[in-house]
Amino acid sequence: xxxxAENVHWLFATGFLVxxxxxxxxxxxxxxxxxxxxxxxxxxxxxxxxxxLFMWPVMVFFTSSTLHMLAHxxxxxxxxxxxxxxxxxxxxxxxxxxxxxxxxxxFFVSGAAFLIHEQNGWFxxxxxxxxxxxxxTLIAGSVFPLMRAFRPGSAPLRGGYxxxxxxxAVLLYCDRDLAPIFGHLSQFAQ
Amino acid sequence: xxxxxxxQFDSLxxxxxxxxxxGALGPLTALAGVIWALTQxxxxxxxxxxxxxxxxxxxxxxxxxxxxxxxxHLVLAPGLREDLGQAELEEHA
Numbered sequence: 001x002x003x004x005a006e007n008v009h010w011l012f013a014t015g016f017l018v019x020x021x022x023x024x025x026x027x028x029x030x031x032x033x034x035x036x037x038x039x040x041x042x043x044x045x046x047x048x049x050x051x052x053l054f055m056w057p058v059m060v061f062f063t064s065s066t067l068h069m070l071a072h073x074x075x076x077x078x079x080x081x082x083x084x085x086x087x088x089x090x091x092x093x094x095x096x097x098x099x100x101x102x103x104x105x106x107f108f109v110s111g112a113a114f115l116i117h118e119q120n121g122w123f124x125x126x127x128x129x130x131x132x133x134x135x136x137t138l139i140a141g142s143v144f145p146l147m148r149a150f151r152p153g154s155a156p157l158r159g160g161y162x163x164x165x166x167x168x169a170v171l172l173y174c175d176r177d178l179a180p181i182f183g184h185l186s187q188f189a190q
Numbered sequence: 191x192x193x194x195x196x197x198q199f200d201s202l203x204x205x206x207x208x209x210x211x212x213g214a215l216g217p218l219t220a221l222a223g224v225i226w227a228l229t230q231x232x233x234x235x236x237x238x239x240x241x242x243x244x245x246x247x248x249x250x251x252x253x254x255x256x257x258x259x260x261x262x263h264l265v266l267a268p269g270l271r272e273d274l275g276q277a278e279l280e281e282h283a
Binding site: 014 | 208212226246248251254255258269277
């Protein structure tokens with residue numbers, strides 16, 4: 001009953017794709033139009049929070065080492081924190097745009113966790129390559145929510161944020177349990 | 191809503207490039223899933239379910255991408271385009 005790593009990655013990729021499309025739409029139509037229907041305003045923060053919740057069973061049941069467990073635990077916490085902060089902002093309980101910093105934290109911690117828990121080099125196997133690529137994408141992408149905390153109305157920043165999430169989704173969909181990367185596959189990976 | 195206002199509203203929704211892009215996001219996403227399914231049909235385990243576990247049958251990458259596209263197109267895009275058209279109509283008024 002234990003899923004393959006690629007299946008888990010694809011399920012989370014689907015969550016990131018939903019987040020990315022929601023963010024991209026919000027960047028296109030503007031926050032005022034996006035939040036005109038209340039359920040829509042809650043859609044992506046609750047998706048982010050839910051993804052954080054689902055990361056806990058991944059941490060408990062599907063990780064192979066202490067390092068993996070700590071990395072997934074850190075993701076679960078920062079994703080839930082960022083999702084909850086966004087829910088608070090949408091609900092009006094939180095007012096300050098600085099709460100956007102929680103999303104920057106989530107991006108940065110997730111990126112760092114990807115890089116730290118991948119102990120093999122870029123061309124060890126496809127999964128190793130994707131862990132490095134995902135880590136640096138998330139760390140670079142954390143600039144967008146960081147800047148949005150100080151320029152909350154900026155559509156280009158939200159667009160960059162959305163494209164980061166879509167890039168993360170694409171990279172996660174590329175994951176395979178065992179596959180070469182650009183013709184390279186370490187004999188130790190097999 | 192009078193006929194004149196309704197047709198003005200319809201034309202605004204049609205004309206807005208943002209409306210076009212929002213309307214295209216779902217079909218483009220679904221198309222990406224279809225292309226993936228065509229290039230790697232063996233990823234669709236529903237077509238050959240024997241020997242696959244629960245998770246392999248649940249998490250079929252191409253199908254998940256198509257489902258996200260369909261969800262966006264049917265659930266999110268219509269309301270968004272309508273609200274965007276209304277907002278643009280109010281801007282022009």
